[in-house]
Amino acid sequence: MNTEAVPVPNPEADGTGAYTWTGKARRWLLKQLPPEKLLPEDQPSYVASWAYVFGMGAVAGLVFIIASGVVLSLNGPQWYHVSSLGHFVNSVHLWSVELFFIFMVVHLWIKFWMAAWRGGRLLTWITGMLAFLVSIVTAFTGYLLQTNFDSQWIAFEAKDALNAVGIGAWFNVANLGQIFMWHIMLLPLAVGAVVALHVVMVRVHGVVPPIDAAETDAQLRDATSSGTDSATTSVTNSTVHPEVKQP
Amino acid sequence: MFEQLASTDVPISPGTYFGWGDVTIQSGNLAVIIVMVILFVLALVLPFPGGKRRK
Numbered sequence: 001m002n003t004e005a006v007p008v009p010n011p012e013a014d015g016t017g018a019y020t021w022t023g024k025a026r027r028w029l030l031k032q033l034p035p036e037k038l039l040p041e042d043q044p045s046y047v048a049s050w051a052y053v054f055g056m057g058a059v060a061g062l063v064f065i066i067a068s069g070v071v072l073s074l075n076g077p078q079w080y081h082v083s084s085l086g087h088f089v090n091s092v093h094l095w096s097v098e099l100f101f102i103f104m105v106v107h108l109w110i111k112f113w114m115a116a117w118r119g120g121r122l123l124t125w126i127t128g129m130l131a132f133l134v135s136i137v138t139a140f141t142g143y144l145l146q147t148n149f150d151s152q153w154i155a156f157e158a159k160d161a162l163n164a165v166g167i168g169a170w171f172n173v174a175n176l177g178q179i180f181m182w183h184i185m186l187l188p189l190a191v192g193a194v195v196a197l198h199v200v201m202v203r204v205h206g207v208v209p210p211i212d213a214a215e216t217d218a219q220l221r222d223a224t225s226s227g228t229d230s231a232t233t234s235v236t237n238s239t240v241h242p243e244v245k246q247p
Numbered sequence: 248m249f250e251q252l253a254s255t256d257v258p259i260s261p262g263t264y265f266g267w268g269d270v271t272i273q274s275g276n277l278a279v280i281i282v283m284v285i286l287f288v289l290a291l292v293l294p295f296p297g298g299k300r301r302k
Contacts (some may be wrong), residue, residue, distance in 0.1 A: 047296045048297070049290075049295050050289065050290035050291075050293055050295055051290050051291065054286075055292065057282075098279065101279075102279060102282060102283050102286065105283050106283050106287050106290065108281045109287050110287065110290060201259070
């Protein structure tokens with residue numbers, strides 16, 4: 001028998017921690033999303049455009065929705081249906097939703113026309129679409145909780161559609177208690193998780209460059225690589241990096 | 248409780264609807280769509296404040 005020792009990598013000695021699933025997970029996470037990508041200090045110059053504002057606008061709207069929703073859930077329907085402060089917080093909740101959807105739809109339009117799934121950003125696009133769909137369901141259950149004639153009308157119109165697709169007996173829009181639980185517990189968790197995943201995917205792959213950004217753009221390639229197109233590079237540097245002094 | 252709720256009731260109104268042929272839309276929904284289109288166009292044409300100074 002050959003007893004000659006074969007040198008094997010020793011992850012613990014190397015400090016990589018690859019023996020354990022936590023060590024492997026840490027290595028994979030740090031490779032996918034190093035801290036400088038998760039919390040960058042600056043962005044490419046093309047991000048200085050209103051076209052890149054609406055995603056974060058939607059996130060800001062979501063923060064207001066969750067904060068006002070927490071206040072509403074802590075005090076209950078008898079408070080927000082009757083008291084003036086309750087009415088105000090209820091209205092903040094509604095108008096945050098309006099702004100959330102307005103910003104999200106404009107964000108969707110702009111990213112669609114930018115073909116924002118380019119450059120390996122397919123999962124970013126899919127999580128964004130999922131966030132949109134889950135948000136629609138969440139907003140729908142919110143409209144059912146107005147407990148007025150509007151919500152009654154919406155519920156009994158939706159009832160037929162949900163029965164038609166076979167889930168009406170399980171997801172019963174006429175069951176106010178069930179819809180209340182979905183709206184304040186399950187669906188907010190789903191929206192929060194999908195939006196968080198979407199933002200993480202944006203950080204992993206970076207914001208999508210404009211379609212007309214040339215491949216020779218200094219910001220789209222490794223800063224250490226030197227291109228052969230010196231003329232293009234010098235023009236790019238003069239417009240993108242003002243601190244670079246041109247002769 | 249019910250008296251309180253009744254006192255805070257807003258008048259029930261069907262709202263204003265616009266229609267062109269088979270298309271009918273409530274004024275609030277139409278306003279939201281117009282606002283979104285305006286924001287989309289403004290985002291494309293308006294310069295970003297301080298954009299030229301940024302890296």
